[in-house]
Amino acid sequence: MPAQPLPDFSTSVRLKYVKLGYQYLVNHFLTLLLIPMIATCVLELVRRGPEELISIYNSLDLDVIHILCSSFVIIFVLTVYYMSRPRPVYLVDYACFKPAASCRVPFATFMEHTSMICEDPKSVQFQTRILERSGLGEETCLPPANHYIPPNPTMEAGRAEAQLVIFSAIDDLIKKTGLQPKHIDILVVNCSLFSPTPSLSAMIVNKYKLRSNIKSFNLSGMGCSAGLLSIDLARDLLQVLPGSNALVISTEIITPNYYKGNRRDMLLPNCLFRMGAAAILLSNRRRDATRAKYRLLHVVRTHKGADDRAYRCVYQEEDSDGHCGISLSKDLMAIAGDALKSNITTIGPLVLPMSEQLLFFFTLVGRKLINPTLRPYIPDFKQAFEHFCIHAGGRAVIDELQKSLQLSAEHVEASRMTLHRFGNTSSSSLWYELNYIESKGRMKRGDRVWQIGFGSGFKCNSAVWKCLRTVKTPVDGPWSECIHRYPVDIPEIVKL
Amino acid sequence: MDVLTTVTIIFLLYSLYLLYKSYKLKCSTNCYLVDYVCFKPSPDRQITTRKCGEIIERNKKLGLAEYKFLLKVIVNSGIGERTYGPRNIIEGREESPTLDDAIEEMDEFLNVCIHDLFVKTKISPRDVDVLVVNISTFCPFPSLASRIVHRYNMRDDVKTYNLSSMGCSATLVAIDVVKNIFKSGKKSIAVVITSESISPNWYSGNDKSMMLGNCLFRCGGSAMLLTNDPAMQAQAKMRLKCLVRTHIGANDDAFNSAVQKEDDRGRVGVHLSKDLPKAAMRAFTENLKRLLPKILPYREIALIAFHIVKQKLVQPDAKLNKVVAQINFKSGVDHFCLHTGGTAVIDAVRRALRLSEYDVEPARMTLHRWGNTSASSIWYVLGYMEAKKRLKKKDRVLMISFGSGFKCNSCLWEVSRDLGDGDVWEDCIKEYPPKTLVNPYLDKYGWVHEETEETFNREERTEAFKNSPW
Numbered sequence: 001m002p003a004q005p006l007p008d009f010s011t012s013v014r015l016k017y018v019k020l021g022y023q024y025l026v027n028h029f030l031t032l033l034l035i036p037m038i039a040t041c042v043l044e045l046v047r048r049g050p051e052e053l054i055s056i057y058n059s060l061d062l063d064v065i066h067i068l069c070s071s072f073v074i075i076f077v078l079t080v081y082y083m084s085r086p087r088p089v090y091l092v093d094y095a096c097f098k099p100a101a102s103c104r105v106p107f108a109t110f111m112e113h114t115s116m117i118c119e120d121p122k123s124v125q126f127q128t129r130i131l132e133r134s135g136l137g138e139e140t141c142l143p144p145a146n147h148y149i150p151p152n153p154t155m156e157a158g159r160a161e162a163q164l165v166i167f168s169a170i171d172d173l174i175k176k177t178g179l180q181p182k183h184i185d186i187l188v189v190n191c192s193l194f195s196p197t198p199s200l201s202a203m204i205v206n207k208y209k210l211r212s213n214i215k216s217f218n219l220s221g222m223g224c225s226a227g228l229l230s231i232d233l234a235r236d237l238l239q240v241l242p243g244s245n246a247l248v249i250s251t252e253i254i255t256p257n258y259y260k261g262n263r264r265d266m267l268l269p270n271c272l273f274r275m276g277a278a279a280i281l282l283s284n285r286r287r288d289a290t291r292a293k294y295r296l297l298h299v300v301r302t303h304k305g306a307d308d309r310a311y312r313c314v315y316q317e318e319d320s321d322g323h324c325g326i327s328l329s330k331d332l333m334a335i336a337g338d339a340l341k342s343n344i345t346t347i348g349p350l351v352l353p354m355s356e357q358l359l360f361f362f363t364l365v366g367r368k369l370i371n372p373t374l375r376p377y378i379p380d381f382k383q384a385f386e387h388f389c390i391h392a393g394g395r396a397v398i399d400e401l402q403k404s405l406q407l408s409a410e411h412v413e414a415s416r417m418t419l420h421r422f423g424n425t426s427s428s429s430l431w432y433e434l435n436y437i438e439s440k441g442r443m444k445r446g447d448r449v450w451q452i453g454f455g456s457g458f459k460c461n462s463a464v465w466k467c468l469r470t471v472k473t474p475v476d477g478p479w480s481e482c483i484h485r486y487p488v489d490i491p492e493i494v495k496l
Numbered sequence: 497m498d499v500l501t502t503v504t505i506i507f508l509l510y511s512l513y514l515l516y517k518s519y520k521l522k523c524s525t526n527c528y529l530v531d532y533v534c535f536k537p538s539p540d541r542q543i544t545t546r547k548c549g550e551i552i553e554r555n556k557k558l559g560l561a562e563y564k565f566l567l568k569v570i571v572n573s574g575i576g577e578r579t580y581g582p583r584n585i586i587e588g589r590e591e592s593p594t595l596d597d598a599i600e601e602m603d604e605f606l607n608v609c610i611h612d613l614f615v616k617t618k619i620s621p622r623d624v625d626v627l628v629v630n631i632s633t634f635c636p637f638p639s640l641a642s643r644i645v646h647r648y649n650m651r652d653d654v655k656t657y658n659l660s661s662m663g664c665s666a667t668l669v670a671i672d673v674v675k676n677i678f679k680s681g682k683k684s685i686a687v688v689i690t691s692e693s694i695s696p697n698w699y700s701g702n703d704k705s706m707m708l709g710n711c712l713f714r715c716g717g718s719a720m721l722l723t724n725d726p727a728m729q730a731q732a733k734m735r736l737k738c739l740v741r742t743h744i745g746a747n748d749d750a751f752n753s754a755v756q757k758e759d760d761r762g763r764v765g766v767h768l769s770k771d772l773p774k775a776a777m778r779a780f781t782e783n784l785k786r787l788l789p790k791i792l793p794y795r796e797i798a799l800i801a802f803h804i805v806k807q808k809l810v811q812p813d814a815k816l817n818k819v820v821a822q823i824n825f826k827s828g829v830d831h832f833c834l835h836t837g838g839t840a841v842i843d844a845v846r847r848a849l850r851l852s853e854y855d856v857e858p859a860r861m862t863l864h865r866w867g868n869t870s871a872s873s874i875w876y877v878l879g880y881m882e883a884k885k886r887l888k889k890k891d892r893v894l895m896i897s898f899g900s901g902f903k904c905n906s907c908l909w910e911v912s913r914d915l916g917d918g919d920v921w922e923d924c925i926k927e928y929p930p931k932t933l934v935n936p937y938l939d940k941y942g943w944v945h946e947e948t949e950e951t952f953n954r955e956e957r958t959e960a961f962k963n964s965p966w
Contacts, residue, residue: 077511084518086680155758195635197756197766198745199661202901205745212742212782217669220660221639233657233673240679302652305638305645316637318595326637342652457642457656 023355023383087242087284089235090292091465092179095172096431097165097251097277098478099141099422105274106138107131107496114270117150123262130271132493135395135416139482140274140423145255158194158255159203165251165277166200167207173279176476179245181208186237186246190219190226190427192456194253204249215241223314223455224391226250227278227427228463232299238284245285251277252426259325266325272394276425276432294449294465298350302343304458310335314456333400339460340404340452344379347462351384351448381405385464386447388412389433391454392419401452417486422478427453432478439483441473521681524724527674528732529909533613534876535605535691535717536920537580543714544577545570545935551585557702565704569711571935574839574860578924579714579867582695590698598634598696605691605717606644613719614648617731619685621648626686628673630659630666630871633756634693644689663754663899664835666690667871668907671722672739678724685725691717692870699765706765712838716869716876732912734893738790739907742783747902750775754900766900773844776837779904780848780896791894791908792828825849828892829908831881832856835897836863836873845896858884861928865921871897876920880928883921887911 025032045053110131115124143164145157166189173179187210189201199218204210215237222229227250234246254275259266283292304310313329329335349357356379363377381388388411390401398419402412414433418425422432430451437443447467454460474480548570552558558566584590584597614621627650629641636643639658644650655677662669667690674686694713699706723732744750753772758764789797803819832855834845842863846856858880866876874895881887891911898904918925 073508073511077514080518081514084514084521154762155756155764192637193635195633195660197633197661197663197754198751198901199663201662202743202745202751202903205743205901206748206751209746210743212744212746213740213786214743215672215741216743217657217659217673218661219658221635221637221658222641222656223638229657232655236677236680240676301655303642303645303650303654303656304652305642306649306652308646311638311642311646314638316595322594324595346653456638457645458638459642 103141169279185244225453225455228461261323274423278428278431310458527736625684665897665899668905701763714867718875734909750902
């Protein structure tokens with residue numbers, strides 16, 4: 001006779017309290033152990049009385065040499081210990097590019113342009129359907145060159161867009177932080193699809209007259225997760241250079257990448273990618289600890305390139321007419337889910353509280369040894385993080401992650417609203433999302449943020465930040481003029 | 497008291513353990529070059545001067561002035577008859593390169609070179625922790641770093657970085673990334689891949705400043721394996737002592753000396769301005785200012801300081817040229833790996849550092865045999881020195897490279913053991929140095945200087961060229 005399925009206890013209130021109690025017990029285990037020990041010690045000391053303590057001290061027969069040597073040893077060991085610890089990396093502040101209203105591409109404009117540029121009516125129809133279901137709003141922006149009919153993707157236009165978005169973001173950051181360009185020690189720029197000679201990092205060195213001994217790096221082709229890669233590189237460098245700061249620029253230049261052909265899998269980027277950039281100031285200086293907004297706790301990188309399907313799922317190639325474009329495979333969601341699982345396996349033990357880890361461990365043991373049909377336990381990441389910034393790659397990505405991580409609508413609100421207001425700005429989208437959370441006044445001291453980025457290759461990168469000071473509203477940034485209108489309800493399909 | 501003694505002993509033991517851990521971490525911060533492999537393309541990709549001439553003839557937009565200019569450049573370039581080009585240019589498709597052409601060019605390099613590197617070092621791709629790729633002028637999506645991870649089935653926690661557009665000095669930028677990652681102390685193995693993509697970057701117009709690239713750049717690449725694991729010290733070839741990077745992009749002339757842009761007809765090419773040599777020298781001087789204190793012996797530094805002070809006291813307003821002229825650069829360096837940017841670059845550095853012909857011979861021979869392979873050229877130069885058995889234990893090798901932006905990067909290696917692996921130079925090292933580096937076509941193309949616009953008849957010349965015994 002088949003076993004009766006267990007009643008669904010999870011909704012039972014009593015079980016909820018049991019779970020809460022269990023979590024509290026396990027997570028504060030050491031503290032709970034320490035309290036009785038300290039109490040015993042204090043009682044013992046009080047019992048012995050002060051005279052006995054003094055006689056014990058005298059019997060030790062310590063003279064000056066002993067005290068000096070032991071103090072020296074203690075201080076020396078403590079110094080070595082503190083110096084060998086990894087340097088903390090602080091995020092002093094960041095600024096996102098706020099596009100001008102003249103660059104707006106409402107649905108009507110997009111569809112009109114598409115129907116005038118595209119010769120194949122089926123492609124126009126396809127792009128309309130994509131836009132209807134995309135989750136994008138009417139205020140997303142494309143660079144000036146893409147407003148031409150047909151778009152005018154020259155190198156000069158590409159450079160103009162790069163200068164517009166990057167320099168605006170850096171100027172904002174300088175205003176916010178009082179940063180002196182001459183004090184920048186490390187510069188990391190990531191821009192996947194536009195790589196002129198000299199590099200974008202050299203362009204920034206030239207414009208802001210940075211020092212000649214600056215360590216600059218220009219990363220390219222690394223996809224929408226490249227922002228977190230740059231943070232990882234900056235962090236590695238900050239571990240090695242004491243008292244330095246790093247400027248990280250994440251952007252995507254849209255101008256040279258308009259797809260002129262008719263292949264459906266390559267038309268998606270035209271519909272989803274929009275203009276954006278973010279400039280982030282990181283530092284390892286102790287004096288910046290007081291004014292920094294966040295501290296970097298972990299960066300975890302996962303690369304699924306070894307797998308064929310994962311490698312080919314976001315792929316740049318030429319179609320049969322010789323037009324270059326980026327094809328997105330139908331497996332994208334499944335592959336993203338897979339990459340995320342690998343990433344979680346590494347990041348879980350670093351961030352999850354002991355209670356979740358034990359539950360996961362016991363369920364795993366149970367599945368392997370006792371009953372393989374036991375449902376795998378998905379750790380509750382809401383216990384490890386207060387805020388989530390999921391790359392606004394598209395509506396489907398956000399839906400998929402909400403489901404896998406069992407997040408509520410409020411947790412993914414930042415991602416959805418960023419997709420609606422700014423579109424898919426590639427690697428800088430995580431920073432627009434963080435700015436949304438701050439603008440809503442939700443970021444409090446001690447809150448932990450999990451940024452997840454996906455990119456071609458296929459990569460899944462995560463960064464974990466801890467908020468060091470409550471961010472007061474109003475926040476100066478790309479959301480300052482429209483935050484009061486958000487959140488908006490985004491319908492499944494917007495009829496065009 | 498026993499409790500107190502026990503606690504003290506435990507504390508002391510723990511302190512000793514901490515000290516030991518810190519010491520071990522310190523030992524693992526060195527950067528060792530385990531081995532490197534240079535790329536030798538297949539013989540059917542060789543470009544002779546004659547082939548160059550044919551390729552130039554195909555460009556119908558060129559008038560006599562451009563023709564003269566190009567042939568002069570090729571014949572005076574110091575580049576020999578056995579350099580390599582990409583297939584699409586050899587097959588006549590240089591004006592319409594496809595994405596597949598560029599990827600094919602890269603695949604030929606990646607599939608051979610990296611495989612050879614793993615075989616030589618006996619390291620499995622699954623052991624690689626860090627992968628840094630720098631290929632300046634070609635940036636597909638997904639990146640070439642991902643392509644390598646895919647091709648060699650690397651682990652999913654491998655740290656990849658794909659550097660781009662950083663010019664001919666990018667290989668040292670990649671080494672800088674690796675060096676800094678190694679300083680964390682965690683034992684890792686890093687692979688650095690350096691190359692340049694020629695096929696998508698052919699300039700099809702007639703702006704002279706943009707045509708130089710067409711004449712000088714050739715196909716090549718190299719793959720390096722580095723580690724900070726002290727256990728691999730015995731196997732390593734060299735140890736990195738210092739690395740200095742200089743970026744003078746703040747100066748507008750230097751920044752604009754090498755710019756990729758469209759000409760007035762909308763064709764993309766890399767414009768090399770007349771200020772390029774000056775920018776290079778400025779960057780080089782800046783770099784030397786920071787490099788010399790790190791590489792010269794204390795005695796030499798003291799001597800220089802003494803001369804500077806003496807001059808300042810005697811003639812406070814005079815320039816320091818005399819002092820600079822007295823610096824003995826060779827006191828701190830035994831071998832010089834110069835970027836083979838062209839004969840002008842090699843001569844300029846030779847003059848600045850007062851080197852002998854023997855010192856710059858590896859660079860000149862590399863330029864002759866392989867052409868300007870961009871960032872990977874310094875590895876071919878190193879290969880020449882190794883093939884000639886010049887590298888002995890404790891020798892110091894200085895690598896200097898220049899790149900757009902404008903950058904000058906340099907690093908000093910210390911050789912760990914006597915080296916003698918010929919690698920790609922094995923089959924031809926006996927022919928070097930050749931009796932003469934003069935281009936055999938110098939006479940043949942001498943007619944260019946006698947022609948004028950009126951007398952220049954392209955079709956006649958093309959026919960004559962085709963029918964010639966060459």
